[in-house]
Amino acid sequence: GFKNVFQLEGGIIEYTRQIKEEGIESKFIGKNFVFDHRLGERITDDIIAQCHQCGKPCDNHTNCANDACHLLFIQCDQCKAAMENCCSTECQETIHLPWEEQVAKRKGLQVGNKVFRKGKSEALKFKKSGDLPDKPLAKAETKDIRQKIKVKKTLIGKAEHYYSKSKIAQFLIENNELAVGDKVLISGPTTGDQEITISQIFVNGTFSDTAKAGDQITFELPFRVRLSDKLYKILDSENA
Incomplete structure (x- = not known):
């Protein structure tokens, strides 16, 4: 009209x-x-x-x-x-x-x-x-591009479920590996970008220090994840 x-x-x-x-x-x-x-x-x-x-x-x-x-x-x-x-x-x-x-x-x-x-x-x-x-x-604040450091990351998995009562997140590892001590980025349309360090993981229901492609992992997470969320491993600058 x-x-x-x-x-x-x-x-x-x-x-x-x-x-x-x-x-x-x-x-x-x-x-x-x-x-x-x-x-x-x-x-x-x-x-x-x-x-x-x-x-x-x-x-x-x-x-x-x-x-x-x-x-x-x-x-x-x-x-x-x-x-x-x-x-x-x-x-x-x-x-x-x-x-x-x-x-x-x-x-x-x-x-x-x-x-x-x-x-x-x-x-x-x-x-x-x-x-x-x-x-x-x-x-709006204009960010100095020289101060903006791009996070180097690689996609390793996707979210499958979140157990709200116990605050446990479940992911499927699709690529690469994940180990205790690794820094990860959980990203999604609603979740936004959340960075955490993996302190403990269960792999296929058993406590383990590492997980590989095909493994189902769970770990404690204070915020809810959704099926649209992706799991990225943050790379060190020398490995990026």
């Missing part, structure tokens, strides 16, 4: 590349949002949105970690840490219930549309979807 709608040749990401390369004024401000894994391509360093929970200038989109909710909303890093990636206290309490109780609570619920309907919850106090401010609320 909109008039004068035009499509950018090459898309918004190509447009961003061109304006940076040619040093021309951007007709877009803020951050471009894409649904795949809630990624964002920053067009300018202007922040024109707010954290839906505390009101702080923020433009990071996420989905509620509660599988019975999955609400799409904007959440700053501080609220993400305090609320464990949840949109409400109720959802935060739910993710700590035994897995069987969580499954029972969401049985019959239809929440698929909430994955894309941003901020549709009374629990979010600072939602202003569609209302743009006259001027940016803040500027």
